[in-house]
Every structure is written in structure tokens, then in C-alpha cells.
Amino acid sequence: MKHVIIPFILMLSLWNCTVTKESEVTIDMTESEILAFHQSLLTLDTHVDTPLRLMYDAIDLGTHHDPHEYNSKLDFPRMDEGGLDAVFFAIWTPQGVRNDSGHQAIKQKALGMLDRVESQIAKHSEMAEIATHSSDAQRLQTQGRHAIYLGLENGYPIGTDLENIDLFYNRSIRYVTLCHMTNNEICDSSNDTTEFGGLSPFGLKAIERMNHLGMMVDISHTSDQTVAQAVAASQAPVIASHSCSQAMCDNLRNLNDSLLTLIADKGGVIQMCLLSDYITPDPPQDARDSARAALKSKWGNTKHLSDVQREQYRHERNSVNRNFPRVLPTVSDAVDHIDHMVKVVGIDHVGIGTDFDGGAALADCYDVSELPNVTRELVKRGYSKTDIAKIWSGNLLRVFAEVERVASILTQQDS
Ligand SMILES: [Zn+2]
Incomplete structure (x- = not known):
């Protein structure tokens, strides 16, 4: 195969990326310069459901998988290929009955998933480490290892007990997605009927506890009222770990321009997601x-x-x-969402949370190994290197550091 591959790579490196569409500025970076730039970035994806693949498909993170053969979009060799440095693994749980036994059972399931993630990272400690501080991503990139942060997708395992927030914090969880596709004890979901009209009284206390501990409040999946109330209640900026723009694709899960503005005005960040139905309507x-x-x-x-x-x-x-x-959307369709969000809230409030292993797939970015295609599209559209670095991690890490700073102030006030 080498006689085929080498000319192809040479051809790519010689290709001068000059784009002249009316809506785009003409830039002057070769393909090899774009790839080198992507590899030099500190890249952070705030939402992948890889723990599900570890639990149900017995994926080993140290082994390279073909995503078309295996039900897997991320492993360490493909993170290297795709220049992905850091990632948030979502500890996602399905929602069942909302009573003590339901809450207890799902908490055990979430803890079991955390055990599985920890054992995989321990097995491959030369390649990755469980990360808990905003500064860990940079430190681990310097060491040539991946930062694996953890988030809890769905506050259902918290039940009605604030101590469970501490329990998950102590197991390295650094954001909580308040709910998933249905309401829970914390708040109303974007895909369920109105129950609390936003946050429940317990939800308000949960956010207060997260602020004290230094956990990011994640409003992806929550109802519009929940988003507005969470932004108002939180003493630190909030994040949307994986959400697209409703103006670009009318889906209940997406955020309208007013909500984008609320999140940004509080200093937060919206991490654009690569799930097909949130990017373009399904024909x-x-x-x-x-x-x-x-x-x-x-x-x-x-x-x-x-x-x-x-x-x-x-x-x-x-x-x-x-x-x-379905016919998959393209990277260009996805970057249209970034363009729109940047137009509405500015470059300092937009990032990327793919949702790989949770349903995300684009025609030309099917797994993490193809993430350089996102950088290429941003370069083609005229984003500066500084702007692209903000999108790929700078904005999220700024918010994360602010959440940690607010927590340390709140803790001092307590003592
Ligand atoms: Zn999700």
C-alpha cells in the first residue's frame, strides 16, 4: 500500500488551502501546516459517552478500533491520531423510578461505571490519567498523556440527598448535567412536560452545593426555564457540555439565542455537539x-x-x-452552528463537546480520529489561531478555573 499512501500524503502537504467562497476569507495555510497547528493545540472535548462502551461493549481504551466494525468512537490510539488531548467521560445513567429504591439502584450503577473507568485508566496509566483540576489538561499534555475528566450526565443518581453530590465529587466528577431526557428531582428536562417550572427547591440546593465544591453546572438537556433559573442561581458561570443552536436546527434539545446570551453574559460557555439530529433536521x-x-x-x-x-x-x-x-450532516454543517453562536455571543463563549459514543457521527468526522477536520473548517472560514485555541479548550478551561475560584471563596466564607 505504501506506493499509494505516500503520493497521497505528499499531495495533501502540497495542497495550498486557498478558499475563495464569497462567505469565507482567503487564507494561506498548507494542509500539513493545518495538521501541525491542530496537533499543537490543547484540545478538550467536554462530552463523550465512552464509559457506556467500556461497560457494554468491553472496549479496551489502549486498542485501536475500527468504528465501522466496533461500536466505538474513542480509544487512546485514535485520540492520538485525532490530536485530542483531553476529554470529559460522561457517567450517563438511564432514568427509572423516582423513589428511594430507584435512586439507590441507579447510584450503584453509576458507581460501578466509575469503577470500570478507573480500572481502564489505571491499566493504561502511561497514556492517561483521571484529571480533576482545570490545570491538569495542560500538565498532562506536556507529559504526552491524555487528561480524562469525568462528568455525571443526569442528576438522577443524586436522588434527593445532597451528600451524594459530595460522594460523586470525591469520585472525581467535575460537572453534573442536571437531567437527561426526562424530569428528575432536580429540574425539568427539555424533552419532558413541565413539572417544576424549571428547578425544583432541591435543585436550587444542589446547585449551591456544586458551587461550594467546585463542580460545573451543566445545563445541556434541561428545559428553557431550567437553563434561565440555573444561570441565575449559580454563583459561578455554567456550561452546556453538549448543545447546539436552535436557530440553526429546531430541536427541543438545542438552545435558542436568548439562552445562549444568558449563559454567555454570566461568563459561561456553550460546547457545540456533533449529534446529527441536533445539527440538521432529519429528512x-x-x-x-x-x-x-x-x-x-x-x-x-x-x-x-x-x-x-x-x-x-x-x-x-x-x-x-x-x-x-440517516444521511449524516457534515463538519461544515456543524461549524455553521459555531459560526452562529460566535455571531450571537462572541468567540469567548463557544467550545466543543462531541457526544461521541453517545450517538454523534458526521459524514466527515465519524470518530475522534477525524477531529482535525473541524480545525481545518475553522481555518478555512477565517478563524484566527487564537480563536481556534479558545474554541478547542481555552474558553472551557477559563470557566472551569472560575468555578474552582468561586468554590475556594465560598469555602473560605464557610470557615
Ligand atoms: Zn446527552
Whole structure:
């Protein structure tokens, strides 16, 4: 194969990236300069669901996987290929019954997932480390190792006990996504009916505790009212760990311009996500839409399913999705969201949280190994090196450091 690959690489390195579309400025960086620039950046992805792949697909992070053969979008060799330095692993839990036994069971599940992540990172300690401070990303990049931060996606395992926030903090969790697709004891979700009208009284206390500990409050997946109330309640800036723009794609999960502005005015950051349905609307397909309707009439409201039923439902839903694949959006479609957000809130409030291993995939960025394509698109559109560095980690790390600073002030006031 070498006689094929070498000319191709030479061709790429000689290609002068001069773009002359009306909407874009003409820049002058060769392909090899763009790739070298990407590798030199400190890159941080604030949301991947890789712990799910560790739990259910027995993925080993030290082994290179073909994403088309394995159900996996991230491992350390592909992080190296894609120049991805740091990442937040989401400890995601499905939501079941909202009572003491439901909360207790899901807490144990989340703790089991943390055990699995810790054992994988310990096994590959020459390649990665569990990171807990905003400064760790830079330190580990210098050592040539990956920073693996942890976030809790869905506050359901916290139940109604504030001490669980401390428990997860002590297990290295540094952000909590307040809810997932349904309401929990903390707040209303973007994809559920109104229950509290935003945050619950317990949710307000939960945010206060997160502020004291130095955990970032993540408003991805929450209702519009929850976003506004969380921004107002938090004493530190908040993040959206994986959210797109509603103006660019009308989806309940996406953030409208007013919410983007609220988050930015408080100093926070919105991390653009690469999940297809949040980037471009899914075009109708008759056969697929009938199969989805049949699934809906069979299972009804999936909120009240048992764990076994939910697994069966997920299996059937995944099979429909596999049989009727959607046309994937492109990096260019995704960067349209970044352009819009930057236009609305400025360059200091936008970043990237892909949602790889949680459903994210673009036609030309299918896994982490293809992340340089995002940098290439930003370069082509005229973003400066400084701006791209902000998008790739600078903005998020600024917010993270501010959250730590606020926590240390609150702790001093307590003593
Ligand atoms: Zn999510």
C-alpha cells in the first residue's frame, strides 16, 4: 500500500488551502501546516459517552478500533491520531423510578461505571490519567498523556440527598448535567412536560452545593426555564457540555439565542455537539417513519419501563435506526452552528463537546480520529489561531478555573 499512501500524503502537504467562497476569507495555510497547528493545540472535548462502551461493549481504551466494525468512537490510539488531548467521560445513567429504591439502584450503577473507568485508566496509566483540576489538561499534555475528566450526565443518581453530590465529587466528577431526557428531582428536562417550572427547591440546593465544591453546572438537556433559573442561581458561570443552536436546527434539545446570551453574559460557555439530529433536521423517510410509529405504539411512554423493558426497547429502536440510516450532516454543517453562536455571543463563549459514543457521527468526522477536520473548517472560514485555541479548550478551561475560584471563596466564607 505504501506506493499509494505516500503520493497521497505528499499531495495533501502540497495542497495550498486557498478558499475563495464569497462567505469565507482567503487564507494561506498548507494542509500539513493545518495538521501541525491542530496537533499543537490543547484540545478538550467536554462530552463523550465512552464509559457506556467500556461497560457494554468491553472496549479496551489502549486498542485501536475500527468504528465501522466496533461500536466505538474513542480509544487512546485514535485520540492520538485525532490530536485530542483531553476529554470529559460522561457517567450517563438511564432514568427509572423516582423513589428511594430507584435512586439507590441507579447510584450503584453509576458507581460501578466509575469503577470500570478507573480500572481502564489505571491499566493504561502511561497514556492517561483521571484529571480533576482545570490545570491538569495542560500538565498532562506536556507529559504526552491524555487528561480524562469525568462528568455525571443526569442528576438522577443524586436522588434527593445532597451528600451524594459530595460522594460523586470525591469520585472525581467535575460537572453534573442536571437531567437527561426526562424530569428528575432536580429540574425539568427539555424533552419532558413541565413539572417544576424549571428547578425544583432541591435543585436550587444542589446547585449551591456544586458551587461550594467546585463542580460545573451543566445545563445541556434541561428545559428553557431550567437553563434561565440555573444561570441565575449559580454563583459561578455554567456550561452546556453538549448543545447546539436552535436557530440553526429546531430541536427541543438545542438552545435558542436568548439562552445562549444568558449563559454567555454570566461568563459561561456553550460546547457545540456533533449529534446529527441536533445539527440538521432529519429528512422524512416513509418506511423508517412507519417503523418508528410502530415502535411508539408498541412501547408507549418509555419513561415508566423497567430496566429489562428499556433494554429491549433500546435494542428495537437501535435496530430501526440501523435499518434506516440517516444521511449524516457534515463538519461544515456543524461549524455553521459555531459560526452562529460566535455571531450571537462572541468567540469567548463557544467550545466543543462531541457526544461521541453517545450517538454523534458526521459524514466527515465519524470518530475522534477525524477531529482535525473541524480545525481545518475553522481555518478555512477565517478563524484566527487564537480563536481556534479558545474554541478547542481555552474558553472551557477559563470557566472551569472560575468555578474552582468561586468554590475556594465560598469555602473560605464557610470557615
Ligand atoms: Zn446527552
